[in-house]
Amino acid sequence: xxxxxxxxELETQFAQWREHVRRRPEMVESDADELEDHLRNSVDxxxxxxxxxxxxxxxxxxxxxxxxxxSREFAREHSERLWKQxxxxxxDPAKKNRSRRxxxxxxxxxxxxxxxxxxxxxxxxDGHFYQKNAALFAxxxxxxxxxxxxRTTGWVPGLLVGLFGLGAVVxxxxxxxxxGQSEGLIVSHLPLALWMVVGLAYVSDDLRSARRRxxxxxxxxxxxxxxxxxxLGGGVLTVFLYAIFxxxxxxxxxxxxxxxxxxxxxxxxxxxxxxxxxxxxxIENIAPVLTRLFTPLFTVALLAYLVVIGWGGRGIDxxxxxxxxxxxxxxxxxxxLLYSQSARDPLAPRGPFDVMQLVLVVSALVIDALVLxxxxxRILEYGMTQNNVTAIGQNIVLLANLAGAxxxxxxxxxxxxxxxxxxRWQTAYLPVFGLWFWIVVLILPPVFRFx
Amino acid sequence: MRVTxxxxxxxxTPIVLGILAEGDSYGYALLRRISDLSGxxxxxxxxxxxxxxxxxxxxxxxxxxxxxxxxERRRKYYRITRQGLAELAEQKRQWQTVVEALxxxxxxxxxxxxxx
Numbered sequence: 001x002x003x004x005x006x007x008x009e010l011e012t013q014f015a016q017w018r019e020h021v022r023r024r025p026e027m028v029e030s031d032a033d034e035l036e037d038h039l040r041n042s043v044d045x046x047x048x049x050x051x052x053x054x055x056x057x058x059x060x061x062x063x064x065x066x067x068x069x070x071s072r073e074f075a076r077e078h079s080e081r082l083w084k085q086x087x088x089x090x091x092d093p094a095k096k097n098r099s100r101r102x103x104x105x106x107x108x109x110x111x112x113x114x115x116x117x118x119x120x121x122x123x124x125x126d127g128h129f130y131q132k133n134a135a136l137f138a139x140x141x142x143x144x145x146x147x148x149x150x151r152t153t154g155w156v157p158g159l160l161v162g163l164f165g166l167g168a169v170v171x172x173x174x175x176x177x178x179x180g181q182s183e184g185l186i187v188s189h190l191p192l193a194l195w196m197v198v199g200l201a202y203v204s205d206d207l208r209s210a211r212r213r214x215x216x217x218x219x220x221x222x223x224x225x226x227x228x229x230x231x232l233g234g235g236v237l238t239v240f241l242y243a244i245f246x247x248x249x250x251x252x253x254x255x256x257x258x259x260x261x262x263x264x265x266x267x268x269x270x271x272x273x274x275x276x277x278x279x280x281x282x283i284e285n286i287a288p289v290l291t292r293l294f295t296p297l298f299t300v301a302l303l304a305y306l307v308v309i310g311w312g313g314r315g316i317d318x319x320x321x322x323x324x325x326x327x328x329x330x331x332x333x334x335x336x337l338l339y340s341q342s343a344r345d346p347l348a349p350r351g352p353f354d355v356m357q358l359v360l361v362v363s364a365l366v367i368d369a370l371v372l373x374x375x376x377x378r379i380l381e382y383g384m385t386q387n388n389v390t391a392i393g394q395n396i397v398l399l400a401n402l403a404g405a406x407x408x409x410x411x412x413x414x415x416x417x418x419x420x421x422x423x424r425w426q427t428a429y430l431p432v433f434g435l436w437f438w439i440v441v442l443i444l445p446p447v448f449r450f451x
Numbered sequence: 452m453r454v455t456x457x458x459x460x461x462x463x464t465p466i467v468l469g470i471l472a473e474g475d476s477y478g479y480a481l482l483r484r485i486s487d488l489s490g491x492x493x494x495x496x497x498x499x500x501x502x503x504x505x506x507x508x509x510x511x512x513x514x515x516x517x518x519x520x521x522x523e524r525r526r527k528y529y530r531i532t533r534q535g536l537a538e539l540a541e542q543k544r545q546w547q548t549v550v551e552a553l554x555x556x557x558x559x560x561x562x563x564x565x566x567x
Contacts (some may be wrong), residue, residue, distance in 0.1 A: 031501070032526045033517075036480060038497060041479035064497050073498035076504050 003370045010053055012037070012264035020067055026075040087243040092378055099278060106274035113270055114263035130262075132171040135191035138266040140164045142273045143201035149277060152204040164199045164407065166206045170441050175450050181386040189390075189440040195220070197251040198435035219276050221335075226272040234264050272352050286344030291336045291354075298336060299356055302363040309370065323391045325407030330398040331363040337405060338426060346419045354413055361406040368399055386448040390440055399438045401429050454493060463495075463503055464512075465542040470554050471513060472539055478504065478527070504529055544547040 014036060021032045047053050064070065070344035072292040117137040120129060137210055143160055167190055202219055203212040245252045337357060372395060379388060408422045470476060470484055482500055485493050507513045512535035519525040531539070 030527065033525075035497065036502065037505055037526050038475070038479045038501075040524065069496075070498040073502045074494075075507075077509075078500035 007053075010043075010057060013054075013057055017061065023025060024067065025080055026069040027069045031074065032211065035064075035070075057185040065142075094200075102149065102274065102278060105145060106270060109145040109148075110267040110270040110274075112144075113138055113266040115267050116141070116217065116260050118259075128183075129172075131187050132190065133168070134266075135194045136168055136171060137163065138269040139191070139194045139198050141270050143198045145270055145273055146198065146201040146277075149203060150201075150205040152201070156200065156204045156207075158182075160197060160201055163200075164194065166442070167194050167197075170445075174445055176445060180451055182448065182450045183442065184384060185390055186441050188359060189437050193434070193437035193441050194434070196430075196437060198244060199434070201429065208422070210424055210427040213430050214342055214423060217338050217426070218287070219273075219340050220283060221342070222276040222285055223272045225269055225286045225290075226275050230268040230272060231265070232261075234244070234268070253275070253445075270449060285343060287339045291339040291343075295336050295340060295353070298333065298359040299363070301368060302333075302360065306363055306366060308365075321391065322397070323375055323388075326368060327391055327394045327398065328366060330368055330402060334401060334405075337361060340420075341423060341426065344419065346423060348419070350413050350415065350419075354409065356404065358409045358413055361402050361409065365399070365402055365406060368395065368402075386444055386451060388450075390444060393436065393440070397432060401426075401432070403427070454489075459493065459495070459499075463499070464507065464537065465546060466493075467500075467503065467507065468512060468531060468535055468539040469544065474538065475528045475530045477529065482505075489511070499500055509533075 017034050017039065018036055021027050021035060022029070023359060027035075039060050042063060043053060044058045046056035046059055049058065126440050142165075147157060147160070154393070170186060176185070176186065199213075199216045199220075200207075202216045203209065206212045238260065241252050241256060241260070334341075337360070340353070340357065366381065372392075373393060375388075375395075379392075382388075404425050405422065408417065409419045411418055412422055466485060466488075467481065470481060476484070478497070478500055480546060481504075482495060482497070485495060504513065504519055505516075508515050508529070513529045514529055515527055515529050518528050
């Protein structure tokens, strides 16, 4: 071994040691710097006493004592670090700069969203207009923010503009009657269709990557959680606004209902996206935690439901709203499945939780088969309506997904495949959802003559 | 001879502040100096010294800065603040009281210093 080799090796050892220090949440970058300097001083001194530098490194590390003990001592002084902190305490100037630019871009987009939702009022837009268009004032800004962060170029931005434009056409140019089925479906499905467009923006830096698509699933869950939390906070703010302004004899009614709520909600969608983007990994993701909690509960509930049906011989009395309920049930089961899988270590061996997921999916499938059976009779009786077609189509899209997932979970639990196949199935299926949502808003209304 | 944990803990702040009052220093040099001052009897660990320094920094008794002396690595130096000097004076007063009391209780032990 030459001298330079030894030196390089020592540097690698320093780097590895540093890596170990950095993995401790109690110690931050500057602590690692400080301790590394200490270690180097120790090595220098020991080498001065005649030790080989490699040996000196070992002795110095040994002297410093175990990292466990060291980090325990650090934790006693810096307990706040265990409550991981959000973006505002960045040491590295390059990262700091980047997070500041993110912040500015977010503020611009959030402000843009808040302003854009008020513009149509200049032309006296009414409630119907806003019902159909609401998502168009929020999601393009979210997509814009994501594309800004990913420096998206090429054909993707054009495609996104086109799709959002198409959404605007569907919402405004389709001659749907007020309160018709078409209008109801556009109101409920256009946001979902547009969210898939946001997904396109999210994965725009690597369109084919399964990992990125799974990231988008995670992003969706976290974004939703943040949005709900922000809306709760907004609710508290509203209550206080009412209380304090009424105490001085003013009613903030108009301000709250016409400015605070609409502008706040669309801005919150952008802020939520920003929070999820910057805090990735800083805070434990909450959606998977929720799914962990609720998977067993839903499994038990569905099994109980099956037992009741089987024992009492009750048929499911089905009408459209019941069918929608069961659609939602499938969506929830899919969500539970997706989010616990999104947080799962793909290399971990199968465990009892995987078996429980299998039971959950299979019982949902059985229930859904019963529902479809009952529904078939209803359609024969009343014929097809747009709502029926949508509800059944939705059901079939979800059913196919869950059936595939159940099959792959089964082979995984029986140790025939790795977990990666289960994950790949879900990420490959995402575009199917996108396609279906767009069919509902774009194609079904003309087919049913905008009834 | 080992100095008990309680005594180490109680004396740590005045010792560190006292050394820093002589001039700015960094962690490794502080440990060496403390070891020298006590003839090797006070053997602080890194897990003891660095959190202590960070605590003194948080309390405002010392301030830290990164500096690379010519021909040396970039290091985190600690400097005693005005508030730290006041704290040191206060600690000195308290320790003086303790030492005076001890000299009276142990008249034979303490004056023998230096003859051993």
